[in-house]
Amino acid sequence: MRHSTIPERRERPVDPMPKSPHPLEEGGGPRRPETGSPDKDSLMKRMRKVDPKQAERYRQRTGE
Amino acid sequence: MRLFGIETEYGITRDDVAEMDPVVESMDWCAHTWPLSFERRWDYASEDPHEDARGFRVSGLQQDREEDEFAKVDAHRPFSFHEMKSDLVLPNGARFYNDHTHPEYSTPECRMIADLLAQDRAGERIVLRAAQRRNRTLGGTHVRLYKNNTDFHGHSYGCHDNYLVPRAIPFSTLVAGLVPFLVSRQLIAGAGKVGTEAQESGHVPGRYQLSQRADFMEAELGVDTMHNRPILNTRDxxxxxxxxxxxxxxxxxxxxxxxxxxxxxxxxxxxxLDLIERGAAPDVELEQxxxxxxxxxRDPDLKAVARLKNGWTLSALEIQERYYEAASQRLSGSDEESDWLLKEWGETLRLLxxxxxxxxxxxxxxxxxxLIETFMQEEHLGWDDPWLASLDLEYHNVNPEQGLYLGLEADGKAWRMTTDQMIEEAIQNGPSDTRGGLRGLCVQRFPDQIKLIQWERVKFVGGLRSRALEMGDLFDPHDVRRCxxxxxxxxxxxxxxRAWNHRKESRQ
Structure with missing residues (x-):
């Protein structure tokens, strides 16, 4: 699967999630995604800034 | 009865030192989370990872030997055990501590998915703010935090999801109903990974796969969590x-x-789990x-099939569809949240x-x-390019100035189901209908009077008599709110x- 362009949203936002009882009652439900043009260039620019050797240097101890 | 929570171990790194001491760095991180001392009173008495849900107690875990080796080294450090664990209970009822050198945020217990999402995102913000405070101390943006599960050198760390389940359900019934579902759940919940690896065996660059953790699954069942990891953990x-x-x-x-x-x-x-409790899980038995x-x-085209014990084969999508259909038949109309989940589950399988x-x-x-394939096309890279693993890693960076996912979210292309207001509220308070919120309330109201604290109990100082709020069976949301x-x-x-005990006695 190859994608050369950022996919356009062709669907409506999902129906609101069931709202949580207090304390999230006021802010419950999903935020409607913005459907305007995505700033692809800024994301590609951010990706180009990633050090190609970042993963090579990244070492962790085994966790759970 | 629904109650669930998520534990997330974060990866940490510093770019201003040649070799980072993970113990010290994790401690410093925790210290920058909540610079108060009263919360470091986690009660370890109820923790025993050797108890096995299959009905026995194991004499040792595979990680014990390695842990003993680390303990020998750590014994020479000028820190106590409690300092190294840096165990905090936050005012929202979450646990935040140093687990095997990974800062770990465990959400307070939740009953609603909306609460869980807010609490999970609250964890990201809490660790990010700790990193920002730590970076101010260091004088630069040197510390990075990753919400992922691998270091691309064969070391994995976890994100565990937990559910309260009636003990009346035999464990063997849970196993039979859950294993095929969990094997195929990565279709929905996989975080994606470039290349392959295995426990402490290094990373092989190459094709993309659905899951970060699948490479580290080595057993169907088991009590271990750091080696020989099981699809279904049997810790009791x-x-x-x-x-x-x-x-x-x-x-x-x-x-x-x-x-x-x-x-x-x-x-x-x-x-x-609701299906299993009703005896309505689909009959799928995987051979291996x-x-x-x-x-x-390892098949992002979703063509691979798993062999069943009856000789048939099913793809991950087909396994998930069987579970979805069973759930639709038995659970539709149960409640608003179940209906929302069923609708989105079905739609997601269709879109996949x-x-x-x-x-x-x-x-x-x-x-x-x-993201990666778009970048590969722009930069003319192949799947064996090591840059891709770095991009994979940075997808999970929790700094919104650096992280690739958070960049996408800032562009409005990620589906938000929380609001910033919900997340800020979740940082301050746990869910009001679970003992998690109650635990947090104890921390908020009586911080200096807590002697010991853990998931099911808060012990308070004072007097000869033990004064404890027992929460081992405090799950009814009305009771939680009354308390x-x-x-x-x-x-x-x-x-x-005194008032709570009087109220309980008067109801008996």
Missing amino acids: EPHADRAKYRRLHLIIGDANMCEYATALKVGTTQLV PVVAVKQLS AHDRLRLVGKLDWVTKQW ASIFQQASSPADAL
């Missing part, structure tokens, strides 16, 4: 009344950045679950089969694959406990 630590409950402790899951993926991961698992979990992960791009911003593995109301208004823990 209920953190509740043992006679009535189990805690299902799942270690197979990836850490998700997409809120939608987190919602479906936990929500569909809860639905399957450990082989299947890797095979299915026919229109996957519409899941960008909803499922992590789809989103990351699209919280008492603790909110009482002038001391002793007054609150």
Whole structure:
């Protein structure tokens, strides 16, 4: 699967999630995604800034 | 009865030192989370990872030897055990501590998916703010935090999802109903990974796969969590009344950045548990679950099939569809949240089969694959280019100035199911209808009077008599709210406990 362009949203936002009882009652439900043009260039620019050797240097101890 | 929570171990690194001391760095991180001392009173008495849900107690874990080696080294450090664990209970009832050199945020217990999402995102913000404070001390943006599950050198760390389950359900019934579901759940909940690896064996660059953790699954069942990791963990630590409950402790899951993926991961698992409780789980028996979990992960085209014991074969999509259909038949109309989950689960499976791009911003593995393949095309890179693993890693960076997923979210292309207001509220308070919120309330109201604290109990100082708020069977949301109301208004823990105990006795 190859994608050369950022996919356009062709669907409506999902129906609101069931709202949580207090304390999230006021802010419950999903935020409607913005459907305007995505700033692809800024994301590609951010990706180009990633050090190609970042993963090579990244070492962790085994966790759970 | 629904109750669930997520534990997330974060990866940490510093770019201003040649070799980072992970113990010291994790300690410093925790110290920058909540620079108060009273919360470092976690009660370890109820923790015993050697108890096995299959009905026996193991004499040792595979990680014990390695842990002993680390303990010998750590014994020479000028820190106490409690300082190294840096165990905090936050005012929202979450636990934040240093687990095997990984800062770990465990959400307070939640009853609603919306609360869980807010609490999970609250964890990201809390660790990010700790990193920002730490960076101010260091004088630069040197510390990075990753919400992922691998270092691309064969070291994995977990994101565990937990569920309260009636002990009346035989463990063997849980196993039969859950294993095929968990093997195929990565289709929805996988965070995606470039290349392959195995426990402490290094990273092989190459094709993309669905899951970060599938490579590290080495057993179908087991009590271990750091070596020989199982698809279904058998640790029997209920953190509740043992006679009535189990805690299902799942270690197979990836850490998700997409809120939608987190919602479906936990929500569909809860639905399957509801099915199992009703004796209505689909009859699917995989011949080799450990082989299947890797095979299915390593085929992002979703053509791979797993062999069943009856000789048939099913793809991950087909397994998920069987569970979805059973859940639709038995659980539709149960409640609003179940209906929402069923609708989104079904739609997600349909889109995975026919229109996957519409899941960008909803499922992590789809989103990351699209980002990386777009980048590969722009930069003319092949799958063996080591840059791709670095991009994979940075997808999970929790700094919104650096992280690739958070950049996508800032562009409005990720499906938000929380608001910033919900997250800020979740940082301050736990859910008002679970003992998690009640635990947090104790920390808020009586911080200096807590002697010991853990999941099912808060012990307060004072007097010869033990004064403890027992929460091992405090799950009814009305009871939780009544108890919280008492603790909110009482002038001391002793007054609150007296009033709460009186109320309980008067109802008996």
